[in-house]
Amino acid sequence: MAAYEAVLVALADGTRRDILDQLAVRPAAVSQLADRLPVSRPAVSQHLRILLDAGLVQFDAEGTRNVYRLEREGFDVLRSWLDSFWQHVLDAFESYANQLPASRGEP
Amino acid sequence: MTTPEPPALRKTASVRSDPAAAFALFTDHLDEWWPLATHSVGRGDATSVVFEHGVGGRIVETLADGSTAVWGTVLVWDPPARVRFTWHPGTREDEATEVEVSFSASPEGTRVELVHTGWARRPDGGAARGSYDTGWDHVLGRFAALGHGTLTPTSPT
Numbered sequence: 001m002a003a004y005e006a007v008l009v010a011l012a013d014g015t016r017r018d019i020l021d022q023l024a025v026r027p028a029a030v031s032q033l034a035d036r037l038p039v040s041r042p043a044v045s046q047h048l049r050i051l052l053d054a055g056l057v058q059f060d061a062e063g064t065r066n067v068y069r070l071e072r073e074g075f076d077v078l079r080s081w082l083d084s085f086w087q088h089v090l091d092a093f094e095s096y097a098n099q100l101p102a103s104r105g106e107p
Numbered sequence: 108m109t110t111p112e113p114p115a116l117r118k119t120a121s122v123r124s125d126p127a128a129a130f131a132l133f134t135d136h137l138d139e140w141w142p143l144a145t146h147s148v149g150r151g152d153a154t155s156v157v158f159e160h161g162v163g164g165r166i167v168e169t170l171a172d173g174s175t176a177v178w179g180t181v182l183v184w185d186p187p188a189r190v191r192f193t194w195h196p197g198t199r200e201d202e203a204t205e206v207e208v209s210f211s212a213s214p215e216g217t218r219v220e221l222v223h224t225g226w227a228r229r230p231d232g233g234a235a236r237g238s239y240d241t242g243w244d245h246v247l248g249r250f251a252a253l254g255h256g257t258l259t260p261t262s263p264t
């Protein structure tokens with residue numbers, strides 16, 4: 001799976017988006033996230049694992065717990081994928097339009 | 108909480124046709140130039156894509172098994188100047204972002220500009236709409252709130 005696909009898959013789930021939403025407000029430990037969301041702690045851990053693999057979150061160890069925060073990498077991957085998506089599309093349009101007979105579309 | 112809007116994604120192209128012809132090529136002839144094999148829901152199984160005219164018109168991909176995938180719905184239909192549509196290929200409609208393509212006369216023919224927006228909470232408020240702001244568009248908006256500065260625009264305007 002390409003890096004951008006991992007990001008898209010990670011973002012396709014509502015609970016994971018809720019987690020990102022929470023982390024955008026402030027970093028949080030698993031237990032804090034589980035308290036605020038209608039899912040179990042193990043479920044939060046699983047979701048965090050997927051977000052971590054996609055490069056969307058990172059954690060810092062604070063004592064005995066890991067405090068999660070948003071990570072830029074996954075977002076940059078997504079941004080650059082979208083950027084190349086539209087570049088490719090417009091390049092295709094440009095070459096299609098410009099290889100047509102010059103008379104086409106002239107006033 | 109106010110979420111800063113990350114810069115819109117902008118891309119431009121230059122074509123020799125006049126704006127009216129460029130607009131028609133972009134919409135009516137979508138099936139002839141769109142890179143369906145790589146840029147579609149069905150990838151290799153995608154057989155066609157149609158850009159329906161007018162506000163409320165849809166952009167619809169048809170797959171080899173006859174099923175369809177709606178990529179978006181036209182919000183503004185203003186030929187030959189611009190067309191604006193929601194954009195949600197492969198995702199739910201309520202997770203749509205928006206794309207606007209404008210066509211302006213240039214010395215070479217037509218300058219085509221594509222702007223992909225909807226990265227953050229809308230001014231009319233997610234609160235009133237429940238959970239409008241979902242999906243990666245929303246997440247990019249959240250990311251901007253981190254204070255990391257702007258996401259690097261690769262196509263400065």
